[in-house]
Amino acid sequence: MSSITDPNPGFGRSTLTQKIYAASVMLYVLPKTILSVIITRAFKKHNVSFKDHFLRSMIREVLLGFPRQILRAPGEAQVEKVLASPRFSAVRKNIVEPVKTSAFSGYWICQGSISTKREPQSADVTILFAHGGGYVIGHVAQWITFMLYIAEVIESKGLNVSILALDYSLAPEAPFPTQMDQAHAAYSYLLDLGIAADKIALIGDSAGGSLMMSLLASLAIPLPPSTTTLPKPLGVYLLSAWLSFQHTSPTFSTNAGIDVLDKRFLDNCANDLRAASSHSRTTIDTYTEFVHPVPGRLPLSEILPHTVWISAGADEVFRADIEAFAKLATQTDADVTLDVGVGKAHDWVFGDVVAKEADFLKATGDLGDDFAPGAKVLAVAIVDAVKKRKTSSPRL
Template identity: 25%
Template sequence: MSWQRGVLNLILRLTEKRYLARVVDPDALRARFHRRARLFFPPPRGVQVTAVPGGLWLGGASAASGAGPVILYFHGGAFVFGAPETHKGLAARLAQLAGLPVLMPVYRLAPEHPFPAALEDARVAYETLLARGVAPGQIVLGGDSAGGGLALALLGDLCARGADRPAGCFAFSPLSDLTFSGASLQANVACDVMLPAERTQDMAQMYLQGADPRDSRASPLFAGFAGAGPVWLTVGRTEIMLDDTRRMAAHLRGQGVTVAEVIAGDLPHVWPFFWRYLPEGEATLRALAGWIRQRVAPSAGS
């Protein structure tokens, strides 16, 4: 483990975890995240960012008009905060390493737009790619945290409807179970350096607003995945959401899905977000980029 990991973990414990434990205003949370993302998490040099109606394209001048292989990426933020703008640094680095454009769609946030608004918007983004001529086998779904759960929920929804499946799906520290029944939610309450376990129900209720947390469109842990392509999952061993990945991987394997499951050491929630500062984040993105290239075989990489 790098020395940067220890420094980052301490900073997150003293700042982000304390802030997330007390903030109650979604607008304040969103504004703070946007400010910090703009200051500390810009895209890497050389990756073009193109704003289009409904989202961002990252990864080259032709990304917004091409019909070749593409990564469809959903940002995290507990379905309450975050945006393509806050996560463009992470997605742009992945685009650079994989040699593929990334589409980051805007999806509606809770509490103003509760479940299933986010999934509806995710489905529209996928169908838009198909409509412009991108073949299902050229699309890789992905996301982080709630966005990782959203990517998995979309995959389950496509399977349930018998729709065309993408080439694969990946997720960083995904939120897959809104019943919060995993043992790690309590076992890792003290060692998780970023997420305060006591706020999970608050955030979930902003999104669900009375909907059943066992609905497979909200909690992909309860979805069917017959016929799904390979899935790549990663999570930190000390995260409260560790079991969201462990049980998700076991559930997928039980339905015949090929799963790559990476359980890392003492790393923070969605550590690839910190790729610029954390060697482990950069290494994880490089490993994922190789996995993605195997799924869609782009003509060129970085």
């Protein structure tokens, strides 16, 4: 089994004490959340079902109420569950291989193909992926099923794919620009392998989307002491991306009670990322603020690659910021797509895969169009970008 451990302080296997603490907190959170949802729905009409309203509220309460050392759940069991599943047990030696350099850590989720391990640079497209979690929680292991599903869809369209998942350090132990520097190092690593920039697709959800945008900014505007610019990738694919730390847009009010996130959690996360940084607020904003103006920052036209694909949930607090960013992006030469999921909350494209993960792992064939359609649309968008590049590139 490929070992996945987190180098971040506080990460490890849950102790009995932690489990007891989590259970006791849950005994308090569960009735509190049920009562809160009932009262809220009694006084305000919602288009969200009671079940979804309750589940989203529970996630929100857990994010706010549970200590980080518990939320930073170990990934070993999740990896083994995927590798031992009927779907992937026969190819387990081909997937989830650790990568560690002096500048970054990560995992090859697949190299060239799920079924046959190849040189990563032989793939038609290589994905660099960054996970969400507000920069303070989350681990690659939790996104493995999602990434493998994306790879399967891409392969079903006749392309070979490699996926490198970045295992970046978490705040507040690792403040800005640690995560951006690690993403930059991972991108440079892919280029050094001989993978052309126009064969690399960046994917990030939530804080991972923020990180991928920070990476793009750093490619165009190197953070001193670096002075080296790097070529833009094929495209960036942003899933419910965290594009501004201001948290002042209208949907932070209108969607506050029906999303899985809220302003308090996000303010805490942003503060954790910035608090111990040696850089000024303006410098940090240069690499993290993509909705509101930042003095001295290059325009989005200098930062964005040719393809920009963005998703949002209609019910999420980030929606207005994401829509504002998409509007700014359409004013550049980029090919911009915005997919807003009706009735969906934050990070729904990833969440839909998680919701049906058990069915996916125990099956050995195609689960049909009803399985995680948002993730399938994302994968197809990457395929379309690759095919357009092949058609337009004179060297292919």
